[in-house]
Amino acid sequence: MNHTRLRALAEGGIMVALATALSYLKLFELPQGGSVCIGMLPIFFYCVRWGLKDGLICSFAYGLLQLIFDGAYAWGWTSMLLDYLVAFSVLGFAGLFARREGGVFVGTVVGCVLRFIVHFISGITIYRIYEPTELFNIEFLNPYIYSAAYNGSYVGIDMILCLVIFALLYTPLKKYFLAKDLEG
DSSP states (O other): OOHHHHHHHHHHHHHHHHHHHHTTSOSEEOTTSOEEOOTTHHHHHHHHHHOHHHHHHHHHHHHHHHHHHHGGGOOSHHHHIIIIIIHHHGGGGGGGGTTSTTHHHHHHHHHHHHHHHHHHHHHHHTGGGGOSEEETTEEEOOHHHHHHHHHHHHHHHHHHHHHHHHHHHHTTTHHHHTTGGGOO
C-alpha cells in the first residue's frame, strides 16, 4: 500500500470516528428517528478531499456505524437498508465535487438532498403505517407531505449547519478543502 492510499485510509477512519462522535451531540431529536447534529461534517470534508470512490466507502462505513449504534429506530430490514446504509452512503456523492473551488458547499447540498430523498422514500413506503400523523402540533393526512416535513425538518437544518461551519472554516483551511496538502 502506497503512502497516499494509507493516508486516505487513516483519514477516513478518523473522519468516520469523528462523525460518529459528533452524531451524539444532538441539538434536537425527533420521536421516530432523525436528529439535528453536525455528524455529517467530517464525512463531507473527507469526500471533497478524496473523491467519489473513497467518499462512498467512508460514507457507507459511517452509515453502518449509525445502524449499529442508533438502529433502534429501524422498522425491519428495509428501514435498516434505506434509513441507514443507503441514506448515509449517498453522502459520498459530495466526492463528485472534490478538489474544486467551493466544492464542499455544492457537495454538502448534493449529499443532503440525496439523503433527504432516501429518507423521504422511506417515509412514504415504510412509515406510512402511522397515518394520520402529527408533527409540530400539525396533523398530516398525506404521507408525502408528512414525510417531506418530517425528514426535511432535520436534514435541512443539518445542511444549513454544515454550510455555515464550512463557510467559517473555508478560508483558513482552503488548502485542505482543495487537497493541496496532498500534492507534491
